[in-house]
Amino acid sequence: MSEQLEPLKKNEISVNDVSYNQVETGESVGALGHAKGFWITFTKMFKKPLTVEYPEVKAPTQDRFHGRHQLNRHPDGLEKCIGCELCAWACPADAIYVEGANNTEENQMSPGERYGKVYQINYLRCVFCGLCIEACPTRALTMTQEYELADDSRAKLIFEKEDLLAPLRQGMLMPPHPMYPGMDDSNYYKGDVKEAHPSQDVN
Amino acid sequence: MTNDVVDMITVVIDGFEVSVPKGTLVIRAAEKLGIQIPRFCDHPLLDPVGACRQCLVDIEINGRAFPKPQASCTIPVEPGMIVKTQLTSPVADKAQKGVMELLLVNHPLDCPVCDKGGECPLQNQAMSNGQGETRFEGVKRTFQKPINISSQVLLDRERCVLCARCTRFSLQIASDPFITLNERGALQQVGIYENQPFESYFSGNAVQICPVGALTGASYRFRARPFDLVSTPSACEHCASGCDMRTDVRRGKTLRRLAGDDALVNEEWNCDKGRWAFKYVTAVDRLTTPLVRNEAGELVSASWPEALAAAAKGLKAAKAAVLVGGRATYEDAYGYSKFARVALGTNDIDFRSRVTSDEEREFLAARVVGTSTRYTDIDRADQVLLVGFEPEEESPIVFLRLNKQVRKRALKVTAVATKLSIGVEKLKGEFVKTSPGQEAAAIASQALTAKSVILVGERAGESAGALSAVAVLADSTGAKIAWIPRRAGERGALEAGAIGNLLPGGRPVTDAAARVDISTVWGTDSLPTHIGKSTAEIFAAVNSGEIGALLVGGVDPLDGDDSQAALAALEKAFVVSLEIAPSAVTQRADVVLPVAAITEKSGSFLNWEGRPRSFDEAVQDSHNRSDLRILSMIAQEMGASVNLATVTAAIKEIASLGKWDGARAAMNKVSATAAPSVSGDQFILTSWRRLLDLGTLQKGEENLAGTSRKTVAVISPKRAETLGVVDGDQLKISTGFGSVTLSALVEDIHDDAVWAPRNSRGSQLLVNLGVAHGAVVTVVKA
Numbered sequence: 001m002s003e004q005l006e007p008l009k010k011n012e013i014s015v016n017d018v019s020y021n022q023v024e025t026g027e028s029v030g031a032l033g034h035a036k037g038f039w040i041t042f043t044k045m046f047k048k049p050l051t052v053e054y055p056e057v058k059a060p061t062q063d064r065f066h067g068r069h070q071l072n073r074h075p076d077g078l079e080k081c082i083g084c085e086l087c088a089w090a091c092p093a094d095a096i097y098v099e100g101a102n103n104t105e106e107n108q109m110s111p112g113e114r115y116g117k118v119y120q121i122n123y124l125r126c127v128f129c130g131l132c133i134e135a136c137p138t139r140a141l142t143m144t145q146e147y148e149l150a151d152d153s154r155a156k157l158i159f160e161k162e163d164l165l166a167p168l169r170q171g172m173l174m175p176p177h178p179m180y181p182g183m184d185d186s187n188y189y190k191g192d193v194k195e196a197h198p199s200q201d202v203n
Numbered sequence: 204m205t206n207d208v209v210d211m212i213t214v215v216i217d218g219f220e221v222s223v224p225k226g227t228l229v230i231r232a233a234e235k236l237g238i239q240i241p242r243f244c245d246h247p248l249l250d251p252v253g254a255c256r257q258c259l260v261d262i263e264i265n266g267r268a269f270p271k272p273q274a275s276c277t278i279p280v281e282p283g284m285i286v287k288t289q290l291t292s293p294v295a296d297k298a299q300k301g302v303m304e305l306l307l308v309n310h311p312l313d314c315p316v317c318d319k320g321g322e323c324p325l326q327n328q329a330m331s332n333g334q335g336e337t338r339f340e341g342v343k344r345t346f347q348k349p350i351n352i353s354s355q356v357l358l359d360r361e362r363c364v365l366c367a368r369c370t371r372f373s374l375q376i377a378s379d380p381f382i383t384l385n386e387r388g389a390l391q392q393v394g395i396y397e398n399q400p401f402e403s404y405f406s407g408n409a410v411q412i413c414p415v416g417a418l419t420g421a422s423y424r425f426r427a428r429p430f431d432l433v434s435t436p437s438a439c440e441h442c443a444s445g446c447d448m449r450t451d452v453r454r455g456k457t458l459r460r461l462a463g464d465d466a467l468v469n470e471e472w473n474c475d476k477g478r479w480a481f482k483y484v485t486a487v488d489r490l491t492t493p494l495v496r497n498e499a500g501e502l503v504s505a506s507w508p509e510a511l512a513a514a515a516k517g518l519k520a521a522k523a524a525v526l527v528g529g530r531a532t533y534e535d536a537y538g539y540s541k542f543a544r545v546a547l548g549t550n551d552i553d554f555r556s557r558v559t560s561d562e563e564r565e566f567l568a569a570r571v572v573g574t575s576t577r578y579t580d581i582d583r584a585d586q587v588l589l590v591g592f593e594p595e596e597e598s599p600i601v602f603l604r605l606n607k608q609v610r611k612r613a614l615k616v617t618a619v620a621t622k623l624s625i626g627v628e629k630l631k632g633e634f635v636k637t638s639p640g641q642e643a644a645a646i647a648s649q650a651l652t653a654k655s656v657i658l659v660g661e662r663a664g665e666s667a668g669a670l671s672a673v674a675v676l677a678d679s680t681g682a683k684i685a686w687i688p689r690r691a692g693e694r695g696a697l698e699a700g701a702i703g704n705l706l707p708g709g710r711p712v713t714d715a716a717a718r719v720d721i722s723t724v725w726g727t728d729s730l731p732t733h734i735g736k737s738t739a740e741i742f743a744a745v746n747s748g749e750i751g752a753l754l755v756g757g758v759d760p761l762d763g764d765d766s767q768a769a770l771a772a773l774e775k776a777f778v779v780s781l782e783i784a785p786s787a788v789t790q791r792a793d794v795v796l797p798v799a800a801i802t803e804k805s806g807s808f809l810n811w812e813g814r815p816r817s818f819d820e821a822v823q824d825s826h827n828r829s830d831l832r833i834l835s836m837i838a839q840e841m842g843a844s845v846n847l848a849t850v851t852a853a854i855k856e857i858a859s860l861g862k863w864d865g866a867r868a869a870m871n872k873v874s875a876t877a878a879p880s881v882s883g884d885q886f887i888l889t890s891w892r893r894l895l896d897l898g899t900l901q902k903g904e905e906n907l908a909g910t911s912r913k914t915v916a917v918i919s920p921k922r923a924e925t926l927g928v929v930d931g932d933q934l935k936i937s938t939g940f941g942s943v944t945l946s947a948l949v950e951d952i953h954d955d956a957v958w959a960p961r962n963s964r965g966s967q968l969l970v971n972l973g974v975a976h977g978a979v980v981t982v983v984k985a
Contacts, residue, residue, distance in 0.1 A: 085428045
């Protein structure tokens with residue numbers, strides 16, 4: 001480069017120095033033009049409306065709608081999440097925070113050695129892209145079709161593990177409890193465990 | 204060594220010429236060109252082994268090619284060598300992919316639960332040099348997982364790729380061959396000996412160099428992923444070795460520390476204490492606000508201006524002295540040093556909160572301050588003499604350096620000591636047995652040369668005459684002296700003049716020119732001229748009423764030999780305490796000011812070489828102030844100007860002082876005291892602190908404490924026979940002050956002596972017995 005441009009100094013330029021042109025508004029559309037526009041409105045009055053009366057009426061979402069996340073459980077109630085943080089790693093919005101911890105004999109939360117001790121999703125950041133779901137190696141994290149996520153404070157929109165965990169269904173037992181007798185974590189992933197062991201008190 | 208002419212050999216790697224010193228391995232010659240050959244077992248500081256076969260390349264020498272690809276980590280370069288790596292040779296590339304495939308055959312797919320995930324050489328190189336798709340459809344070999352090979356190291360054998368880095372480290376670097384490869388074939392596995400856990404002081408390094416997640420640390424297990432961590436280069440605050448470190452912080456909490464790479468100091472290693480003892484910052488209830496003692500005698504929270512005013516008033520009202528403690532950074536120690544002279548107008552300052560002597564102080568001024576014996580001097584030494592110094596327990600990296608030279612060139616190590624230690628045994632050292640307190644005579648009889656190095660520990664000061672004998676020996680032979688204290692801040696505090704007989708930079712307080720030097724920079728009219736009191740003298744002066752106020756840094760009053768006097772003095776005087784957590788000092792203080800912990804501030808330590816080891820703040824925004832800042836604020840309140848608001852300001856001011864080129868302080872020769880005669884059940888006590896013990900900075904580390912050595916009382920075979928004691932019997936050691944009862948161990952120790960750890964579980968000698976070295980105690984079978 002032979003010459004460098006001198007940068008403009010702040011006081012060397014003012015709004016009044018910039019040239020501008022009047023926007024041309026064109027000619028009036030006339031009565032026919034107005035009639036043409038209102039005709040479209042008129043015809044729509046006889047068609048079935050596409051909108052629904054939300055929140056009184058709630059239309060079902062598409063099957064693959066990306067809604068609020070859910071942390072799933074194995075059929076015996078143990079958590080599927082192993083706290084590996086791959087979801088947090090995949091997240092383009094840095095919306096997920098995970099801390100893993102050791103499963104112990106007294107405190108077995110998931111099959112195997114590791115479970116997610118802290119699990120937070122910040123719905124102020126989440127863009128519902130679903131990359132976390134793709135990253136999850138145990139299918140612990142999936143998305144529900146729930147979309148009503150508005151609230152009145154920032155703190156309430158950081159969902160904790162309790163908010164995200166799937167409810168206990170038939171045959172499930174609230175962790176912590178030991179793994180199904182005779183089964184190890186790979187049996188859980190293969191789907192060999194169908195329910196909590198009868199010896200484990202399920203109400 | 205640097206002057207030696209090195210033969211250079213030129214080889215061609217992937218079509219590029221490179222010249223490297225003779226003996227360089229092909230894999231490292233390639234590194235020099237920026238060509239990365241994948242590897243697992245290769246480590247620059249371990250002997251080549253060629254265990255993993257991942258680094259296969261095609262090699263041709265003078266037109267003759269090897270028939271098959273060769274492991275580049277085991278073959279040194281030769282003239283006329285042409286190397287083709289995976290980048291240019293399809294054969295090498297295929298071979299590497301094949302090896303990777305075989306390594307992965309039995310490797311479990313548990314990356315999501317593996318701590319190494321995200322920073323794993325196997326993951327990375329499987330991506331860069333692997334097949335991408337698996338063709339293996341069989342059942343993987345499984346092992347029970349994980350198994351504890353010590354309380355702090357877990358082994359997951361399924362993940363192991365049998366690179367033998369951990370076993371080679373333990374054997375070649377630490378000389379703790381407690382792990383080995385067992386079995387053969389697919390069942391080959393790393394294992395420990397039956398009944399012998401992996402209790403090495405250096406086991407953390409094996410975890411760090413494991414190229415897969417087979418060895419993991421218990422305290423970091425499942426805590427974070429690499430992308431969660433903010434890493435800060437730091438220096439170790441545990442001992443005077445001065446290891447380069449990396450501190451990894453997640454959300455304001457230190458989760459792990461790793462050894463940094465500094466070839467001149469710690470190479471790539473550190474000890475387990477440096478690696479795993481960091482919870483003391485968070486495990487204790489930290490002080491958060493200043494505390495001031497009210498009229499009712501209770502410590503209550505106060506605002507900073509209130510507390511500073513109270514501190515200033517109290518320090519002004521009476522003659523005051525300063526106790527710094529051995530853990531202060533160089534800059535903080537300089538702040539204390541300046542504060543004592545400028546704000547308090549006294550030389551009554553001492554950083555040595557331990558058993559001390561005046562001989563030691565003179566030795567430090569005459570022989571240590573401003574000198575620079577280096578790790579490289581150990582590398583070049585023809586002989587190393589250890590005096591009052593147990594390297595493995597008191598400065599582990601010095602031990603590793605000695606061990607390296609012992610292994611490499613059979614360096615002669617001589618230890619003048621009361622008891623043969625495990626460390627000296629590992630160094631194959633000559634053990635010169637002395638009775639506690641009689642080291643001087645043994646030192647005097649040593650034959651050294653000008654190429655020898657004398658490593659003097661802080662315990663040498665506990666035996667009268669030992670340091671004088673060291674000085675005489677060094678003068679007569681030309682051997683170099685290095686003083687290796689245990690605590691990280693002591694050398695820095697010495698250089699900063701936080702001691703009664705020296706001003707900053709090793710300037711004697713009695714030298715008028717030295718005082719002019721300092722007062723010019725500090726902008727004061729004059730500086731105190733008397734030689735200040737030592738720690739014990741300061742406590743005595745408080746108890747006699749001569750001194751009325753104390754400014755105390757990180758000091759444990761139970762570290763000295765007269766803890767009762769220390770506690771009484773702290774009760775009596777007006778005490779201003781700068782501390783991170785409640786302690787015996789803060790309980791008795793009148794004003795307590797919370798300060799930043801090491802992780803929350805920047806600064807530097809000087810290691811035993813006098814080499815600056817600087818570190819940045821690892822935990823940002825803690826809002827805690829450094830000692831330096833607070834001292835400046837108190838001084839301002841007192842109407843004096845210390846004016847060191849930041850570490851940078853302190854560094855600048857220290858630099859502006861320059862070097863002292865005047866005469867060194869002289870040292871008066873002290874002769875040894877006569878050995879007390881012992882008979883019957885009388886013994887002379889000797890002790891040292893172990894690396895892993897009840898130290899304040901090891902609080903909250905159960906896993907680490909699990910590998911500390913057994914607390915035992917050691918007596919000689921001859922005395923054991925007379926007492927009728929065998930290994931494992933209970934021995935009761937007592938003084939007029941108190942007693943401890945420990946399991947007996949009969950070992951190589953002077954017949955007059957009984958040894959016990961100074962500050963271990965069940966054996967806190969200074970607290971339990973009131974003495975630690977050289978005193979006559981009674982030992983009976985309990």
